[in-house]
Amino acid sequence: MKRLFLVLLMVSLFSAACGGGSDTPPTAVPPTTAVETAVPQPTAIPPTEVPPTAVPPTEIPPTEPPATAETAVEPTAVQASEAAEAGEAVTTAGSTACDHPYLPIRTGATWTYTQGPDTIVWEVLDVQGDEAEATAVMQITTGEIVLDYEWECSAGTGIAAFDFGNLSSGPLGVEMSIERVNAEGQFILPADQLQPGVTWENQIENIFRFTQELSGEQLEVTGNISVSRLNTVLDANPVTFDGATVDGIQIEQSDAMQIVMDMLGSSTTQTVDMTLTYTLGRGIGIIRQDSTADFSGDVAPMELVSYAIPSK
Numbered sequence: 001m002k003r004l005f006l007v008l009l010m011v012s013l014f015s016a017a018c019g020g021g022s023d024t025p026p027t028a029v030p031p032t033t034a035v036e037t038a039v040p041q042p043t044a045i046p047p048t049e050v051p052p053t054a055v056p057p058t059e060i061p062p063t064e065p066p067a068t069a070e071t072a073v074e075p076t077a078v079q080a081s082e083a084a085e086a087g088e089a090v091t092t093a094g095s096t097a098c099d100h101p102y103l104p105i106r107t108g109a110t111w112t113y114t115q116g117p118d119t120i121v122w123e124v125l126d127v128q129g130d131e132a133e134a135t136a137v138m139q140i141t142t143g144e145i146v147l148d149y150e151w152e153c154s155a156g157t158g159i160a161a162f163d164f165g166n167l168s169s170g171p172l173g174v175e176m177s178i179e180r181v182n183a184e185g186q187f188i189l190p191a192d193q194l195q196p197g198v199t200w201e202n203q204i205e206n207i208f209r210f211t212q213e214l215s216g217e218q219l220e221v222t223g224n225i226s227v228s229r230l231n232t233v234l235d236a237n238p239v240t241f242d243g244a245t246v247d248g249i250q251i252e253q254s255d256a257m258q259i260v261m262d263m264l265g266s267s268t269t270q271t272v273d274m275t276l277t278y279t280l281g282r283g284i285g286i287i288r289q290d291s292t293a294d295f296s297g298d299v300a301p302m303e304l305v306s307y308a309i310p311s312k
Contacts, residue, residue, distance in 0.1 A: 109307075
């Protein structure tokens with residue numbers, strides 16, 4: 001039962017981390033003072049920017065003395081493999097609504113994290129859409145557990161993920177299907193709305209069916225996971241990763257989760273209150289996640305080890 005609860009808790013954390021879709025506007029709480037801080041030039045180009053097009057020099061009539069023209073320098077194209085090796089984000093003309101400045105979700109993008117002794121890998125398998133609306137399929141792997149789900153992205157409302165597929169673990173004989181019942185709110189708002197003091201809410205409810213082979217017999221558990229959350233933009237401090245300093249955003253999520261499990265004719269309910277703080281870097285994604293849970297106190301932080309965001 002403890003192992004099952006931990007698996008379900010992991011799913012609920014991803015549910016909590018991702019949010020749902022809603023057009024409810026965020027509430028802005030302006031800070032008392034605004035201090036403009038000079039930030040070193042980011043090494044990653046924001047996904048919404050497009051490299052400028054070189055303008056041809058104006059032809060000078062022959063009656064005028066020839067003017068000295070500056071030599072035009074063509075930008076160097078960065079191949080996807082080079083960008084991946086360098087751990088850099090590369091803006092492309094094919095950007096979609098999932099290409100958020102602080103979470104650039106592109107086909108083939110990967111982020112590798114450590115959390116205590118565990119390694120967690122996020123990989124974007126596919127992105128479809130345009131700059132207004134898009135969807136992306138992501139796979140998260142940690143140890144023996146693989147979780148698939150889909151992001152929904154909108155230029156006007158931000159990024160959410162609530163369409164879960166399957167969680168599986170071959171070595172453990174575990175299979176789990178997850179279906180959305182209700183989802184409201186976003187995981188992250190559009191970049192121009194991420195101002196310190198801004199708040200927004202999430203309400204998420206999923207139902208699940210969990211099966212596991214134990215001693216030749218199949219254990220089946222059904223139930224639901226519900227999450228209620230308040231998100232707050234704490235600050236917009238620059239962040240440093242791998243020696244490069246970029247624009248940063250710090251977001252706090254206060255979660256109240258309830259997991260109901262029906263097994264062998266009986267029902268068990270677990271409640272968990274958690275606070276998660278995300279640090280995101282412009283052109284990089286999530287750099288660090290700090291967590292505190294009421295049942296275990298501080299949880300080991302999830303820290304970015306490497307990332308690769310290829311061009312298309």
